[in-house]
Amino acid sequence: MGGMTLTLLLLCLSGTLSEDAGEDNLNDIMVQIQPEQGQDIENENKAHNQQVETAATTTTQSGCEPTIYTVMRELGAMEERLVATVRSLEGMRNRLEASESQVRSLNATVNELKRFNEDMPQVAFSATLGISGTIGPVSNEITLVFQRVLSNVGNAYNPTTGIFTAPVRGLYHFTFTAFDWGWTTMTGASLRRNGQVMVSVYDEKERGSSESSSNSATFLLQVGEQVYVALWRHGYRISDNENHYSSFNGFLLFPI
Numbered sequence: 001m002g003g004m005t006l007t008l009l010l011l012c013l014s015g016t017l018s019e020d021a022g023e024d025n026l027n028d029i030m031v032q033i034q035p036e037q038g039q040d041i042e043n044e045n046k047a048h049n050q051q052v053e054t055a056a057t058t059t060t061q062s063g064c065e066p067t068i069y070t071v072m073r074e075l076g077a078m079e080e081r082l083v084a085t086v087r088s089l090e091g092m093r094n095r096l097e098a099s100e101s102q103v104r105s106l107n108a109t110v111n112e113l114k115r116f117n118e119d120m121p122q123v124a125f126s127a128t129l130g131i132s133g134t135i136g137p138v139s140n141e142i143t144l145v146f147q148r149v150l151s152n153v154g155n156a157y158n159p160t161t162g163i164f165t166a167p168v169r170g171l172y173h174f175t176f177t178a179f180d181w182g183w184t185t186m187t188g189a190s191l192r193r194n195g196q197v198m199v200s201v202y203d204e205k206e207r208g209s210s211e212s213s214s215n216s217a218t219f220l221l222q223v224g225e226q227v228y229v230a231l232w233r234h235g236y237r238i239s240d241n242e243n244h245y246s247s248f249n250g251f252l253l254f255p256i
């Protein structure tokens with residue numbers, strides 16, 4: 001049956017040619033197209049051909065109409081599917097463009113955070129007195145030198161002078177601990193910023209055991225401002241041994 005439809009379509013299409021092409025040629029074409037078909041079908045086709053030839057020679061194309069209608073309908077359906085596909089592609093393109101724009105924005109944020117992280121100064125130190133013995137009493141307040149460095153990221157702490165110098169303006173946090181052996185001694189020390197007392201420890205005993213005194217503070221430092229721990233004058237001491245009781249620690253919380 002498929003062969004018949006093809007035959008009809010071919011005849012329809014060649015109908016316009018039939019003025020130029022003789023009927024013999026038309027039959028030649030038929031034979032070429034269906035060379036392997038059986039005798040029965042060939043006979044059937046011949047009968048058909050005669051009908052169609054008659055129709056064709058009497059000029060009307062009425063025999064072709066159902067086939068063309070079918071083809072047109074299929075073309076129409078294909079066009080609908082094509083339109084739907086194009087619409088779906090447009091939707092996808094819009095979504096892709098939105099995603100790309102989002103990726104660009106996120107990438108910009110990531111780059112910004114990366115730069116911020118790279119530019120973020122790293123400042124932190126920790127040091128202990130590093131002596132086995134006692135410092136003090138002293139007649140004039142002295143800056144305590146915590147010589148044994150546990151860490152000194154950014155090298156803002158100087159273990160030779162005991163002075164921390166702010167490399168960037170920012171909020172810093174400091175802690176310090178002063179240890180003494182007790183008995184008849186007292187301990188007292190202050191955390192100073194450029195000479196100004198920020199926090200202190202004070203411990204006075206009539207008799208008794210050893211004791212540790214600690215304090216901590218968080219404050220703003222301008223670039224170059226100095227922080228250190230000072231031992232009070234007039235009778236105060238600070239001690240340490242291999243257990244490292246007395247320490248001075250600090251770090252940058254964040255730049256401002």
Ligand SMILES: *[C@@H]1O[C@H](CO)[C@@H](O)[C@H](O)[C@H]1NC(C)=O
Binds near residue numbers: 103104107111
């Ligand atoms: C993200 O930004 C970096 C640096 O500007 C650039 O090299 C990279 O190509 C960007 N990536 C995307 C997906 O935009």
